Amino acid sequence: MTDPVIIVGGSLGGLRTAESLRRSGYSGPIRVFGEEPHAPYNRPPLSKEVLAERVDHAAVAFPQGDTTADVEWILGTRVDHIDLGRNIVRDNRGEEHSYSGVVVATGLRSRHMDLPAMPTSGVHSVRSLDDAMALRAVLTPGTRIVIYGAGFIGCEVAATAKKLGVDVIVVGKGPVPLLRPLGVQLASDIQARHEAHGVKFFMNSKITRVIGGDRVESVLLDNGVEIWCNAFVEAIGSEPNVELLHGNDVDIEHGIRVDDNLRITRADGTPWPNAFAVGDVARFPIPRFSDRVRRVEHWNIPTEMSRKVGKVLSASLAGSAELEDEITKAFDPIPTFWSDQFELSLLAYGLIDEADRVELLEGRENDDCVYGYFCGDDLVGVCGVGMRSAVMAYRSRVGRKPASAS
Amino acid sequence: MLKIHVDMEKCQHYGQCVFEAPAVFRLNGEDKLEYEATADDSERDNIQLAIEVCPMQAIKFAE
Numbered sequence: 100m101t102d103p104v105i106i107v108g109g110s111l112g113g114l115r116t117a118e119s120l121r122r123s124g125y126s127g128p129i130r131v132f133g134e135e136p137h138a139p140y141n142r143p144p145l146s147k148e149v150l151a152e153r154v155d156h157a158a159v160a161f162p163q164g165d166t167t168a169d170v171e172w173i174l175g176t177r178v179d180h181i182d183l184g185r186n187i188v189r190d191n192r193g194e195e196h197s198y199s200g201v202v203v204a205t206g207l208r209s210r211h212m213d214l215p216a217m218p219t220s221g222v223h224s225v226r227s228l229d230d231a232m233a234l235r236a237v238l239t240p241g242t243r244i245v246i247y248g249a250g251f252i253g254c255e256v257a258a259t260a261k262k263l264g265v266d267v268i269v270v271g272k273g274p275v276p277l278l279r280p281l282g283v284q285l286a287s288d289i290q291a292r293h294e295a296h297g298v299k300f301f302m303n304s305k306i307t308r309v310i311g312g313d314r315v316e317s318v319l320l321d322n323g324v325e326i327w328c329n330a331f332v333e334a335i336g337s338e339p340n341v342e343l344l345h346g347n348d349v350d351i352e353h354g355i356r357v358d359d360n361l362r363i364t365r366a367d368g369t370p371w372p373n374a375f376a377v378g379d380v381a382r383f384p385i386p387r388f389s390d391r392v393r394r395v396e397h398w399n400i401p402t403e404m405s406r407k408v409g410k411v412l413s414a415s416l417a418g419s420a421e422l423e424d425e426i427t428k429a430f431d432p433i434p435t436f437w438s439d440q441f442e443l444s445l446l447a448y449g450l451i452d453e454a455d456r457v458e459l460l461e462g463r464e465n466d467d468c469v470y471g472y473f474c475g476d477d478l479v480g481v482c483g484v485g486m487r488s489a490v491m492a493y494r495s496r497v498g499r500k501p502a503s504a505s
Numbered sequence: 506m507l508k509i510h511v512d513m514e515k516c517q518h519y520g521q522c523v524f525e526a527p528a529v530f531r532l533n534g535e536d537k538l539e540y541e542a543t544a545d546d547s548e549r550d551n552i553q554l555a556i557e558v559c560p561m562q563a564i565k566f567a568e
Binding site for chain 2: 115118122141143161162398399402435437439444446485486487488491494
């Protein structure tokens with residue numbers, strides 16, 4: 100019997116990889132392990148609709164078509180180890196499963212504060228559907244929450260909670276929220292809009308203690324200010340789930356290093372046969388920007404990576420001549436993200452954190468507009484507030500020119 | 506002939522579908538999504554890709 104392709108991770112990247120393998124002609128067995136009990140679902144609504152409305156898994160589940168009807172889903176099961184040399188994965192019950200190909204799509208987990216004592220309830224994060232459903236139970240009018248972390252998740256949760264009548268306080272380490280992903284102009288505009296809706300910010304601040312026994316009572320800032328609250332939300336970032344590859348000849352520092360065909364590489368840079376990583380967990384180059392290797396936590400990336408992996412892996416397993424042709428085409432996506440906070444609707448392309456300066460390209464500051472993010476003369480990112488068609492027109496222009504061309 | 510349905514209650518006009526299937530989806534002058542309710546079978550793969558990249562998961566093939 101043929102060993103299956105094993106996909107480790109039952110979220111967006113896992114589902115899209117299964118679909119892409121079928122679309123690329125692979126008709127053999129596919130087995131997907133998912134640690135969560137739920138079939139793949141869409142995570143962006145977790146900080147918005149799932150908190151604001153009484154929606155359940157069915158409302159956010161990805162539709163699945165006929166092509167993947169025969170995929171074997173093993174949910175509620177974590178994979179503890181992959182042995183790339185023996186082509187075996189071991190699940191958390193100790194069972195071993197042989198594979199013909201393996202795709203790691205284990206994603207991220209929420210980062211947590213390193214504090215000695217935390218209250219036993221009232222502490223929340225927003226990574227999974229279960230997290231979001233637990234948080235929404237406390238988002239009732241008149242309660243007060245403190246959100247630690249002023250990134251996209253923190254700001255989106257703040258906006259959603261405020262609209263529900265919750266008293267919202269955001270504590271962030273930087274001078275303004277969303278500074279790194281958006282730059283100071285747009286970030287300041289977003290803070291002002293939040294404040295106009297009544298969200299309070301304590302920036303340039305660290306939380307040094309979360310006080311309470313059975314329940315959260317307050318948080319203590321590093322400047323000595325104590326803020327009482329009914330619930331506390333940690334939104335201080337995430338960490339890649341790479342531990343299952345410990346013990347292999349791989350580079351898993353800050354993410355799983357893959358090559359420009361998304362194959363997991365050895366320390367010397369050569370790829371392991373038929374082993375791939377997709378999504379937030381993978382560290383990869385994007386040639387249109389530079390040869391810097393990075394993780395990209397944007398929603399379109401798992402889908403784009405899965406398309407590539409489906410083609411390469413199915414051609415490889417079939418021993419097809421198309422493989423040589425496919426692997427000459429480097430994976431080279433255009434990252435994109437969006438965010439909705441109050442009346443503000445952002446849409447961006449490119450890699451904004453590559454920029455060393457920001458220019459207003461269209462529209463007016465503090466209004467609908469398009470910002471351009473530049474590294475030298477190269478446009479490395481664009482972000483629009485509204486003005487969708489204008490932003491989209493810049494999409495194909497983001498990237499770095501080779502040094503020799505300038 | 507393919508039939509396409511977009512749930513306009515869900516659609517937030519992000520325009521991601523436009524890049525996958527430009528013959529079917531476009532943003533109008535007010536940045537709102539417009540689409541062809543029917544398309545030739547040759548568009549099937551492009552529309553499938555548009556369904557996948559829709560952030561709101563608002564697009565589907567209609568019966």
